Amino acid sequence: MLEQLPLTEIAKIVIPGIIAFMTGRYLSRHSRNINAAQEQFDKAYLPMYKIIEPYLYSDNEDERELLIAVKLINQIANKNKHLVPEILRLELNSLVNRMESKDNYAFLIDFVSWSIEKRYFQLLSILGYPRRIGIFNHMHAFSIRRLTARLRRLDLLLGKVILVLLFIPIFILISTFLYNLFIRVLTFIAGLST
Structure with missing residues (x-):
């Protein structure tokens, strides 16, 4: 007949197994998230940020140059649909249309540039890359x-x-x-x- 194990003995067997399973699951998901973040950074947000960055920290903007920059960003976003949220792609398309028709686009350009900049800095943090510190990170506020x-x-x-x-x-x-x-x-x- 099977002898009954005390609860402490069962806990000694089960708890390490659960901890090992949870740790393995976390590490597996974490490595997949890092790979996805790296792909998102390399293919989408780094190129988009490099294009929009000069306009983030400047007050005098040439509308024609800005339109060209926004069209390039739109192309990058549409080329990497699986890496860029749909709302950002829709806002980029809307921004291009408004800029071409000379409508008011100030709010949209703020939303798009803020979205790109925010995700760019999030990805830098996730991937462990150094970030700008101090006023340079928030220069656009001025x-x-x-x-x-x-x-x-x-x-x-x-x-x-x-x-x-x-x-x-x-x-x-x-x-x-x-x-x-x-x-x-x-x-x-x-x-x-x-």
Whole structure:
């Protein structure tokens, strides 16, 4: 007959096996993620970032040069569809169309350049490559074009917040008035019945 093992003996056998399995699973996934990140970096984001970088840190941009740069980035993104998110590819196509038709594209260029720059720095971090430090990593924050676009978005947000903040006191005043009116009506009705 099988003799029963104590719980501590079972734990001594099972726990190392579970830890070994989880470690192996993590390492397997991690190496696949590193390989995918390296491919994404080499084929898509490094070339796109090299093209867009001069426009990130500059305020004076030639629209024709910028259009050529955006078209090149669009080609890279469409050539590497499996490495670039669909939303970024759609925004790039929309940006090219807006730039060609001379529509307002300031918000789109900010979104596209921010998306490329953000993912580029994420991939640098994942792959263990050195990153720029200090102000150089955030130099674009001082770009006049980006600053005005951010202020416009902030202005819209502040406008909504101010609108809400204006309605709160108005709502409180109206509700207080209605409450007092209701109390007076009830007091009046109670006075009539006595």
